[in-house]
Amino acid sequence: MSQNYLARAEKCFSFISMLIELSKGKKLTGYDMVVHLREFGFDVSPGTTYHQLDMLSKNGIIREKKRPWGKTNKTVYEMTEEGKEIFQEFKKRWKKPLEYAAANLQ
Numbered sequence: 001m002s003q004n005y006l007a008r009a010e011k012c013f014s015f016i017s018m019l020i021e022l023s024k025g026k027k028l029t030g031y032d033m034v035v036h037l038r039e040f041g042f043d044v045s046p047g048t049t050y051h052q053l054d055m056l057s058k059n060g061i062i063r064e065k066k067r068p069w070g071k072t073n074k075t076v077y078e079m080t081e082e083g084k085e086i087f088q089e090f091k092k093r094w095k096k097p098l099e100y101a102a103a104n105l106q
Contacts, residue, residue: 014033014044017040022083023083029077056077061079061082062078062083063080
């Protein structure tokens with residue numbers, strides 16, 4: 001498999017992982033997401049991570065909040081109520097395909 005397709009798969013995992021983590025009620029920074037993905041051995045660029053967070057925010061799935069941090073602010077992301085509803089639909093639609101993938105990756 002070419003590196004290009006592997007990078008695309010990592011971006012997909014990154015996107016799904018963000019939704020999962022934020023659906024748990026967590027408030028995360030972009031840096032938190034980068035660290036989380038690295039725990040799985042993925043080296044998704046911060047640019048990709050922030051682009052995905054921005055896209056989710058612009059679509060009302062998550063919201064950004066500025067929090068004081070030292071002499072500056074950091075952006076913390078959390079899932080909106082609309083995002084939670086959308087994520088429930090996502091889980092219904094993707095549960096079976098993801099179970100299939102998990103069963104066949106062993």
